[in-house]
Amino acid sequence: MPFKANADRRQHIPKQRFRATNWAEYDTALRGRGSLTVWFTDAAIAAWKAEPRTTRGGQPRYSELAISTALTLRTVFRLALRQTEGLIGSIIALLGLDLPVPDHTTLSRRAETLELPQPQPGTRPVHLLVDSTGLRLCGPGEWLVEKHGSRTRRSWRKLHVGVDADTGRIVAAELTARDVDDASQLGPLLDQVTDPIASFTADGAYDQDGVYCEVAARHPDSTVIVPPRSSAVPSATAETAPTKRDKHLRDIARHGRRSWQKASGYNWRALVEADIARFKRVIGGGLHSRTDGRRATEVAIAVRALNRMLELGRPEYVRIT
Numbered sequence: 283m284p285f286k287a288n289a290d291r292r293q294h295i296p297k298q299r300f301r302a303t304n305w306a307e308y309d310t311a312l313r314g315r316g317s318l319t320v321w322f323t324d325a326a327i328a329a330w331k332a333e334p335r336t337t338r339g340g341q342p343r344y345s346e347l348a349i350s351t352a353l354t355l356r357t358v359f360r361l362a363l364r365q366t367e368g369l370i371g372s373i374i375a376l377l378g379l380d381l382p383v384p385d386h387t388t389l390s391r392r393a394e395t396l397e398l399p400q401p402q403p404g405t406r407p408v409h410l411l412v413d414s415t416g417l418r419l420c421g422p423g424e425w426l427v428e429k430h431g432s433r434t435r436r437s438w439r440k441l442h443v444g445v446d447a448d449t450g451r452i453v454a455a456e457l458t459a460r461d462v463d464d465a466s467q468l469g470p471l472l473d474q475v476t477d478p479i480a481s482f483t484a485d486g487a488y489d490q491d492g493v494y495c496e497v498a499a500r501h502p503d504s505t506v507i508v509p510p511r512s513s514a515v516p517s518a519t520a521e522t523a524p525t526k527r528d529k530h531l532r533d534i535a536r537h538g539r540r541s542w543q544k545a546s547g548y549n550w551r552a553l554v555e556a557d558i559a560r561f562k563r564v565i566g567g568g569l570h571s572r573t574d575g576r577r578a579t580e581v582a583i584a585v586r587a588l589n590r591m592l593e594l595g596r597p598e599y600v601r602i603t
Contacts, residue, residue, distance in 0.1 A: 296603070298601060298603065299601070299602050299603040300599040300600065300601050300602065301599065301600055301602050302597045302598065302599055303598045303599070303600055304595075304597065304598045305597075307595050308595050308596070308597045308598075310595065311591075311594040311595025311596075312595075314594045314595075315358075315591045315594060318355075318373060320590070320594070321351065321354055321355055321358060321590075322351060322355070322373055325347070326347055326348065326351040327377075327379060327381070329345050329347045329348070330344070330345060330347070330348045330381050330382075331343065331344070331345060331348075331381070331382075332344055332345040332346075332348075333345070343382055343384075344382070344384050344388065344392070346396060346397060346398075348384065349384065349388075349389065349392045349393070349396055350396060350398060350583065350586075352366055352367075352370050352384055352389055353366075353389060353393060353396070353579070353580075353583045354583055354586070354587055355369055355370065356389075357565060357580070357583050357584050357587055358587050360565075360566060362386075362570075363386035363389050363390055364386045366386065366389065367383060367384065367385055367386045367389070370383050370384065371383040390571075390576065393571065393575075393576045393579045393580070394573060394575040394576050394579070395575065396579045398579075398582055398583075398586065400476075401453075401476055402476065403476040403477065404476060404477040405477070405478070406477055406478075407477065407478050407479065407480035408446050408447075408448075408453065408475060408477045408478065408479050408480060409446065409447035409448060409479075409480050409481045409483070409550070410444050410445070410446070410447070410453070410454075410475060410479050410481065410482050410483065411444065411445045411446075411447050411483050411484075411550065411551050411553055411554035412442070412443070412444050412445075412454075412468075412471060412482070412483070412484040412488070412554065413442075413443060413445075413484065413485065413551070413554040413555060413558060414440050414441060414442045414443070414464050414467075414487075415440070415441050415443075415558045415561075415562070416438045416439070416440055416441070416460065417438060417439050417440075417441050417457075417567060417568060417569050417581075418437070418438045418567060418568045418569070419437040419438055419439065419568065419569055420568040420569065420570050437460075438460050439457055439458065439459065439460060439569060439577065440457070440458050440459065440460050440462060441455065441456075441457055441561075441581060442454075442455065442456040442457075442458065442464065442467045442470075442471060443455050443554065443557065443558065443561075443585075444471045444474070444475060444554075445553060445554040445557045447483075447550050447553055449592070450553065450557060450592055450596065451589045451592055452557060452561075452585045452588060452589060453474065453475050453477075454470075454471040454472070454474035454475055455474070455581055455582065455585045456470045456471055456474075457574075457577055457578050457581050463487075464484075464487040464488060465487060465488045465490045465492065465493050468488070468492075468493055468496050468497075469496060472496070472497070472500055478501060478504075479497070479500070479501040479504045480503075480504055480505070481504055481505040481506075481507060481547070482497050482501075482504055482505070482506050482507065482508075483507040483508070483547070483548060483550060483551050484507075484508050484551070485508070485509065485551065486508070486509050486510075486511055488508045489508050489509065489510055489511050489514065489527075491527075493506065493508065494506050494508075494525065494526060494527060505526070506526050506527075507530075507546050507547060507548050508527075508530075509530070509539070509542075509543070509548060510527060510530055510531050510534070514527075514531060515531075516528050516531055516532075520532075530542065530546070533545070533546070557588075560588065561584065561588060564588065564591070565584045565587070565588070569581075
């Protein structure tokens with residue numbers, strides 16, 4: 283195999299080892315992620331019923347908070363809609379509350395137009411890390427492949443995420459078709475970030491002039507850290523008025539690409555890849571909804587759940603080797 287060629291003469295980099303310094307607190311946070319009291323809070327119980335409608339039309343029975351609570355439990359515990367209905371009913375019965383239980387059809391219908399609360403703007407600068415991944419569509423196509431060995435191409439959607447490097451929270455998420463260019467979703471991602479951006483880091487797919495212009499127009503003082511392609515050439519004004527991309531090319535030519543990655547902070551982009559892996563490990567690598575609107579709500583609920591888990595506690599590491 284090609285990767286085994288000259289294996290004895292390759293440069294072997296030993297794997298880094300880390301040790302958690304707050305294991306007791308982190309262990310408690312891991313147990314709390316599965317606690318129903320974390321997701322079914324007193325605030326959700328108090329605001330379960332919808333406010334009376336003042337316009338024409340039928341009166342809703344469940345508030346936006348009630349629907350989002352039910353869909354969050356579905357996402358965290360990987361349940362179907364009918365099993366979610368049963369879980370909500372059992373929790374309400376155990377608590378002895380006189381609250382209506384939303385049925386599975388109501389959850390599916392309300393998920394199409396569910397509006398989740400937006401985060402409040404802050405003043406702390408954010409070091410934004412951006413990447414994308416694929417989420418498969420769970421439906422009859424998977425059954426055809428398993429049952430009949432169908433050769434049809436499996437469908438999937440592309441998830442674009444923006445992560446705060448300091449906190450690990452997902453501050454922006456956008457779900458698109460699989461053939462959408464990554465750089466074209468920069469605007470929708472930046473629209474979701476309410477804090478000022480100190481730096482923007484992404485992979486080579488964002489090596490476009492429009493990316494630099496978009497970030498500079500919204501956050502003039504921010505730094506764009508995007509590796510130029512191997513075939514990249516300096517701009518026409520590189521000698522008189524070098525751009526940020528020209529400076530990256532100059533540093534790479536002088537010190538090498540690996541030294542540039544370490545000096546510029548590009549290696550921190552591994553944190554967004556770790557968040558994507560955490561998304562697929564905790565939430566799953568597939569979308570269970572059948573329409574684009576419900577899929578977008580499913581992703582938004584999953585992002586809020588992952589951020590809620592981070593609020594319970596995060597590990598603190600020190601390198602030992």
